[in-house]
Amino acid sequence: MRPVLLSIDVGTHSLRSAFVSLEGHVLAHNEEPLLIWKTASTMEFCSKNIWEALVTGVNRLIAEHPLNQEDIIGIGIDTTYSLVLLNQQMQPVHLPGSNRADTFGWMDSRASQQAATIAREHPGLFGHAGPGINARSNCCKLLWLFQCAPETWQAATCILDLYDYATWKLTACLTRTPDSTSHIFTQKAAAQLNIDIEGRFKGESLEMGAAIGDGLCQSAADQLNLKQGTPVATGIVDAYGGTLATILASNHPDRQQPLDCITKRVSFIGGTSSNYVAFSRDMLTCDGADGPYPSVLEGYSLIYARQTAAGAFIDHIITSHPAYSSIYDIAVSLGIGVHEYLNQILYELADNDRSEYADSVSKLTAHLHILPYFDAPEVDQPQRGMITGLTLDKSHQSLAVLYLASIQALALDARYQLEKLTKAGYHIELFIPTGGLAKNQRLLTEHINILNIPAAVPEERENMLLSGAITAAVAAGIYDSIEEAMRAMSRYHERIEPERQLVDFYQAKYDIFINMLKDQQSWE
Structure with missing residues (x-):
């Protein structure tokens, strides 16, 4: 069999694993359900359940589509914007009132009071988090934990973004990327909020797509029936990964798009929530949007307009x-x-x-x-x-x-949100959809018509699974950079125009x- 990449996508309700070709074609995939505890203001996961779903999913994928261990040459992962609590022994620290959940889900908004306090008393404290701050920000969740659940806070001596937790389980190495919470919740911010974060953000700082340590550790290799030492890429949040899988897509196999084309496009990541991601050369702020943040594409920043429930x-x-x-x-x-x-x-x-x-x-x-x-x-x-x-x-x-x-x-x-981005200086001429919601033709049609801009429909139907494949390809040395991997692995096959009538x-x-x-x- 030809070499393949193993891509893992941890969503809200399920975990998907897939074999992806070096050209960006999803060859086979599997889906496993995840446990979730949800109320009006809380969302909680169990990290053990997520890891077990990953192990089960990869094993089933291999069982249904047998290949040699050597054929899998790289592993990449994206997850939701969630936060895992661990103790000194790297064991789960349960959230208050739970005997299983140890992970703040991305949709958790119990920290609304903390968000209001930060917005009122410390505007702009978290750098590129935009003019305001969202109650679902990991920074707000940590402040809530510190103020409202001190015993849990004291026990949680290691705090990891979910994608950093997953790569730790795969490699036995603690790492962080520029997008991890540790790079946003700085010592300066902690001092102003009078919160002790010293030592809770452990791990080596690595760039997106970097190969971690010596690759897949022996324990994970045994559980997954994969080869020890297989390169594992640093993790990425799912909305960012989905954007990288689509924003530079071309419909001309032999003609590359200029990188600057991303400043005229918006990526739509549709799922339980939705994100509209736009790029610019300047760090342009916009009320109600999250960002701008420096992107992995040098010289460009990106900003998120979010729909927390889509x-x-x-x-x-x-x-x-x-x-x-x-x-x-x-x-x-x-x-x-x-x-x-x-x-x-x-x-x-x-x-x-x-x-x-x-x-x-x-x-x-x-x-x-x-x-x-x-x-x-x-x-x-x-x-x-x-x-x-x-x-x-x-x-x-x-x-x-x-x-x-x-x-x-x-x-x-x-x-409404994209018009605000336009007024802030962003230029949007092409709409590129991905994610589960984007598979709904009626939803896609209504977006194209209401936005009144054409859409470029990706060639790969399961293109969210290209996220982990792109980072895995870089970690494995197949491509020299994220940009090169994006160009090689993402394409669109159809352009749909709005119905002018x-x-x-x-x-x-x-x-x-x-x-x-x-x-x-x-x-x-």
Whole structure:
């Protein structure tokens, strides 16, 4: 078999592992579920469960697609923005009230009071974290732990970003990258907040894509049935990894894009939450966005516009509707997903519509409008969700139209956020989607039309799995740099233009969206 790279992607609800070719093709992949404990303000994981899912997934992948140990020449990993607590013996430190969870999930917002205090009393304390600070920031979570759970804080003598934890399990080496929490929560910041972080951020500082130590350690090699010493790359957060897997994609195999093209593109990483990532040569700030941060591409910075609940928001709308149970049963009987079945209902509704809106699925929501802020812990964004246009209808069709309005609400919010980036000096001419949500053709269509910019659809359907493969290829010496690996491994095969005949309709929807937002702000 030809040489392959092992890519591992740790998401919110599952862990995926894949064999990826040196050219960036996902040859085979496996998915394992993860334990998660979630309330309105908390999200917790178990690091042991994550590692066990990784071991199980890789072993199943190898069992289903046998190859020689020598064929796997590099390992790379990306994870969610989560934080693991360990003691002096490198054993889990459980979060308050739990006997299993030891990891703050990325969506955990219990530190809202700490975020408000930092924003009010220490603006700009965390460098490139933007003008404000998010309650989900690891810095805020650590301050909460220090102030509200002192016994847990004292026990947690080693604190690791989840991707640094995973690479430690793989290599027995503690490492950090420029994106790790330790590089943001500086001694200066700790001193101003009167918090003791001395010694809690352990590990050698390495660049993204660097090979760690002597590679795969003996213990991990035995558990994974892989070769000891296989190069392992430093970890990366998933939104950043997904961006690197797409932002420089070309549709001309023999013609490379100039690197500067990334300043005219936005990467859409769609999942339980969504990120819109833009690049610039200057460190341009933007209210409500996270960043800018220096990027691995020398001379360029990147910034994140975030939707903290995207897939989670759509799922909430769907599952709370009276018709959900029967919709789910029908979708299962047809062997398709609920979203796909709802898309089918929408097409049928548009075909049977004899009103003035019969020319487009999108216009089925002409009288239904939503603000998608069902989950908004940001200090400077106190908005909440809103729906106008509800009826007593409990049918499958009413759920389908509500689902469509939810998709449009996310796209309208994306337009609102990207317009703020444009005013801040960013230039966006091409939309590049990736992640689970981006596989939904209806969602993708609504984004393209509402943003009114073309999209470049990646050639590799599972392109989030290219994230770990890109860093693994650099660690293994296949490519000399992240940029070179990106150029060699990422492509797009289709460019989709907006439907120009719907511009007026979407402008009207956007005007209503902005008016709803302003109304709610005035009520505050």
